Amino acid sequence: MASISRDESDYDSSCSSITVPDSSRSWMSNLSFGSRRSSVSVCDSTTTDTSLLSSHKPHKANQAAWEAMRRLRSSKGPVGLDHFRLLRRLGSGDLGNVYLCQIRNPVVGLPQCFYAMKVVDKEALAIRKKLQRAEMEKEILGMLDHPFLPTLYAEFEASHYSCLVMEFCPGGDLYAARQRQPGKRFSISSAKFYAAETLVALEYLHMMGIVYRDLKPENVLVREDGHVMLSDFDLSLKCDVVPELLKRYLDSNDKYAKCSTPSCVAPMQPVLSCFSASNKRNKANVSTITEQVNVQELDPELVAEPINARSKSFVGTHEYLAPEVISGQGHGSAVDWWTLGVFLYEMLYGRTPFKGENNEKTLINILKQPLTFPKIGISSSKEFEEMVKVQDLICKLLVKNPNKRIGSLKGSVEIKRHEFFKSVNWALIRSVRPPEVPRDLHDKMIIRSRSALLPKLSKKERDEPYQIPHHFDYF
Numbered sequence: 001m002a003s004i005s006r007d008e009s010d011y012d013s014s015c016s017s018i019t020v021p022d023s024s025r026s027w028m029s030n031l032s033f034g035s036r037r038s039s040v041s042v043c044d045s046t047t048t049d050t051s052l053l054s055s056h057k058p059h060k061a062n063q064a065a066w067e068a069m070r071r072l073r074s075s076k077g078p079v080g081l082d083h084f085r086l087l088r089r090l091g092s093g094d095l096g097n098v099y100l101c102q103i104r105n106p107v108v109g110l111p112q113c114f115y116a117m118k119v120v121d122k123e124a125l126a127i128r129k130k131l132q133r134a135e136m137e138k139e140i141l142g143m144l145d146h147p148f149l150p151t152l153y154a155e156f157e158a159s160h161y162s163c164l165v166m167e168f169c170p171g172g173d174l175y176a177a178r179q180r181q182p183g184k185r186f187s188i189s190s191a192k193f194y195a196a197e198t199l200v201a202l203e204y205l206h207m208m209g210i211v212y213r214d215l216k217p218e219n220v221l222v223r224e225d226g227h228v229m230l231s232d233f234d235l236s237l238k239c240d241v242v243p244e245l246l247k248r249y250l251d252s253n254d255k256y257a258k259c260s261t262p263s264c265v266a267p268m269q270p271v272l273s274c275f276s277a278s279n280k281r282n283k284a285n286v287s288t289i290t291e292q293v294n295v296q297e298l299d300p301e302l303v304a305e306p307i308n309a310r311s312k313s314f315v316g317t318h319e320y321l322a323p324e325v326i327s328g329q330g331h332g333s334a335v336d337w338w339t340l341g342v343f344l345y346e347m348l349y350g351r352t353p354f355k356g357e358n359n360e361k362t363l364i365n366i367l368k369q370p371l372t373f374p375k376i377g378i379s380s381s382k383e384f385e386e387m388v389k390v391q392d393l394i395c396k397l398l399v400k401n402p403n404k405r406i407g408s409l410k411g412s413v414e415i416k417r418h419e420f421f422k423s424v425n426w427a428l429i430r431s432v433r434p435p436e437v438p439r440d441l442h443d444k445m446i447i448r449s450r451s452a453l454l455p456k457l458s459k460k461e462r463d464e465p466y467q468i469p470h471h472f473d474y475f
């Protein structure tokens with residue numbers, strides 16, 4: 001599904017108009033344009049800080065694609081468009097086109113690697129007041145260094161185009177992968193795998209102060225090794241995180257209570273939080289709880305997620321929007337836990353839980369309709385047990401009140417500890433064999449060549465807007 005854009009951008013202060021993306025179910029028209037769902041955004045203000053761009057990607061240190069780029073940079077200086085050969089278009093979105101590419105002159109001693117290059121027409125985006133969204137995406141990509149998130153290998157300008165060179169995912173996205181499953185539904189074990197990896201990626205983003213806000217199967221790409229990579233950060237919210245040690249008490253009802261007394265450890269680094277008002281309010285509430293109950297002190301836990309972040313932007317994808325985003329009451333990292341619930345539901349049941357006849361009805365359903373689960377065939381008692389657990393988790397993720405939603409107090413740890421994920425070895429999740437491995441399919445000649453995975457550029461596509469200017473050599 002394509003994301004809805006009620007959009008100026010999140011990062012514009014002028015926020016007045018509504019932008020309808022060129023594909024998918026739009027907020028304005030309620031028309032259905034196909035199987036993809038578009039993202040919406042209507043703003044609040046945030047600034048960008050390009051000084052955060054990082055050139056260190058420790059987890060890529062031994063990777064040929066990273067090394068090739070490093071050697072290219074050291075032999076030729078700053079990387080530019082001339083150093084790449086664009087092979088074909090992989091896809092396009094609201095901001096630009098993404099191309100498959102290779103380094104033009106292979107680096108001696110290294111295999112020829114594929115990259116994905118996102119090309120954004122800055123002039124066109126400036127007219128559509130979406131330039132800051134693209135800038136924010138670039139800034140966020142530059143910060144990331146995680147196995148389930150894209151690596152930004154290089155970024156440069158070419159004429160009025162901004163180009164981001166990222167890791168290429170040949171396995172397509174999870175929306176397309178779901179369509180290939182029997183009944184267009186993933187098995188519980190496959191859904192658990194994809195949800196677990198996505199949760200780990202969201203956890204990292206939150207610790208970096210990033211609220212993703214646009215989780216949906218279309219934005220979860222599959223790498224060559226079958227592990228996932230979250231893509232598309234143009235709707236993400238970047239804010240300051242204040243890591244804190246949460247001193248925990250077990251009250252008489254065995255519920256955790258958060259301490260707000262001076263005995264709590266001070267933030268690890270002084271940061272200006274734009275959300276201090278809501279911080280104060282939350283802390284005041286908790287303080288009342290701890291004073292009233294009989295408590296037993298437990299080991300403190302580090303919480304480094306933007307739990308108290310608040311944005312009033314209308315962003316996301318209709319079927320995935322959290323109630324607090326629709327109502328405009330202000331939202332924070334809990335929106336990602338809501339979308340994780342919708343994501344799990346869609347993977348298991350082949351549809352989203354609150355989908356209405358049109359976008360408006362979908363939004364009303366999200367706010368008002370209780371959550372229900374369709375009946376699906378269960379073949380074993382083990383599967384039944386798993387279904388009960390995953391339904392319990394989905395119920396806890398799809399709590400309409402964000403303050404009562406799982407993850408709202410301590411972030412991802414609460415979700416990781418849920419019974420459904422009990423069998424997941426979080427530390428070794430990268431070593432688990434994924435449900436589908438594109439590389440294996442390739443090796444078995446089911447897919448005869450790597451290019452079979454990729455759409456070819458038709459002449460019409462070549463002539464479309466956002467095209468790279470003619471003087472760039474494609475092939």
Ligand SMILES: Nc1ncnc2c1ncn2[C@@H]1O[C@H](COP(=O)(O)OP(=O)(O)OP(=O)(O)O)[C@@H](O)[C@H]1O
Pocket residue numbers: 003021039090091092093094095096097098116118150166167168169170173218221231232233234
């Ligand atoms: N790293 C990648 N590897 C393979 N394909 C990719 C990669 N990144 C993006 N794509 C493809 O390109 C398409 C457009 O990419 P992307 O979603 O980042 O663009 P966008 O302009 O930000 O889109 P949106 O309208 O969702 O904001 C995706 O749907 C996907 O099919």
